[in-house]
Amino acid sequence: MGSATVVASVQGKQPLFSFGVISDVQYADIPDGRSFIGVPRYYRHSLLVLQRAVQNWNNHQKLKFAINFGDIVDGFCPKDQSLNVVKKIVNEFDKFNGPVYHMIGNHCLYNLPRDKLLPLLKIPSTDRHAYYDFSPTPEYRFVVLDGYDISAIGWPQDHPHTLEALKFLREKNPNTEKNSPAGLLGLERRFLMFNGAVGKEQMEWLDSILQGATKLKQKVVVCCHLPLDPDATSQEALLWNYNEVMDVIHRYNCVKVCLAGHDHKGGHSIDAHGIHHRVFEAALECPPGTDAFGYIDVYDNKLSLVGSDRMQSTDMYFSP
Numbered sequence: 117m118g119s120a121t122v123v124a125s126v127q128g129k130q131p132l133f134s135f136g137v138i139s140d141v142q143y144a145d146i147p148d149g150r151s152f153i154g155v156p157r158y159y160r161h162s163l164l165v166l167q168r169a170v171q172n173w174n175n176h177q178k179l180k181f182a183i184n185f186g187d188i189v190d191g192f193c194p195k196d197q198s199l200n201v202v203k204k205i206v207n208e209f210d211k212f213n214g215p216v217y218h219m220i221g222n223h224c225l226y227n228l229p230r231d232k233l234l235p236l237l238k239i240p241s242t243d244r245h246a247y248y249d250f251s252p253t254p255e256y257r258f259v260v261l262d263g264y265d266i267s268a269i270g271w272p273q274d275h276p277h278t279l280e281a282l283k284f285l286r287e288k289n290p291n292t293e294k295n296s297p298a299g300l301l302g303l304e305r306r307f308l309m310f311n312g313a314v315g316k317e318q319m320e321w322l323d324s325i326l327q328g329a330t331k332l333k334q335k336v337v338v339c340c341h342l343p344l345d346p347d348a349t350s351q352e353a354l355l356w357n358y359n360e361v362m363d364v365i366h367r368y369n370c371v372k373v374c375l376a377g378h379d380h381k382g383g384h385s386i387d388a389h390g391i392h393h394r395v396f397e398a399a400l401e402c403p404p405g406t407d408a409f410g411y412i413d414v415y416d417n418k419l420s421l422v423g424s425d426r427m428q429s430t431d432m433y434f435s436p
């Protein structure tokens with residue numbers, strides 16, 4: 117590092133490192149449609165958004181890695197095309213000149229079971245779980261949570277995690293259609309089949325990672341397809357046990373920012389412990405010619421999201 121760089125870095129002008137972000141590409145080779153509440157979805161155009169994202173990240177030249185926040189393929193993708201579509205989208209991500217970290221979303225799991233999906237996404241996994249961590253620099257650690265650990269989708273039908281999820285949904289959601297929040301009030305509206313929970317083992321793993329990061333004086337960024345704070349998202353998009361996950365996170369001071377996808381309109385909040393929650397705007401909902409992707413400059417005391425078009429730029433300050 118030259119002396120000019122050192123001075124710039126001390127003054128906070130030069131990021132420690134930067135990384136690309138995109139969420140909910142939800143590509144499918146089908147005509148445009150709408151969500152169940154009528155929001156337009158541009159299934160084919162989302163591929164162009166991803167291509168422009170990768171081009172933008174490559175032009176930037178200083179991005180250390182990129183993160184895909186899940187749902188790369190839509191549930192309406194014809195099932196005989198699922199495998200090829202996932203390969204096609206992963207191939208687009210691979211045009212980025214650096215590592216890409218993926219996470220799984222509900223739409224990925226509608227298309228392919230975990231044992232097919234995780235190797236394609238190169239997700240380091242034990243026992244078909246999709247949570248992992250990495251440390252791009254000594255100062256920072258990224259934790260990627262598996263929000264569909266306890267879930268009625270993606271595991272074999274007789275898997276203990278499927279059975280646990282179905283039992284949970286029967287208790288919490290009286291509707292026959294378990295994706296309907298009809299009659300559920302307030303925060304109960306998250307008890308829907310398209311969401312999931314972090315299981316006991318993953319919770320213990322998270323605790324040990326945060327303990328380790330604290331010892332190493334690392335700042336932690338938590339990534340999960342499902343949002344973790346009610347003020348950053350619709351209640352219908354929250355992780356089932358977001359409160360238990362946040363209880364673990366709040367035991368430590370190392371987590372500074374939580375990033376998520378899934379709630380397509382996007383959102384931002386700061387919780388009572390000063391942790392930022394940023395939910396990314398979906399690539400799927402960009403009308404032709406518009407974009408939703410970005411990159412994040414990482415500093416000692418803030419993460420600065422530089423968004424394109426529909427992705428709002430956000431400065432997320434925290435105590436170092």
Ligand SMILES: [Zn+2]
Nearest residue numbers: 187221222378
């Ligand atoms: Zn989703």
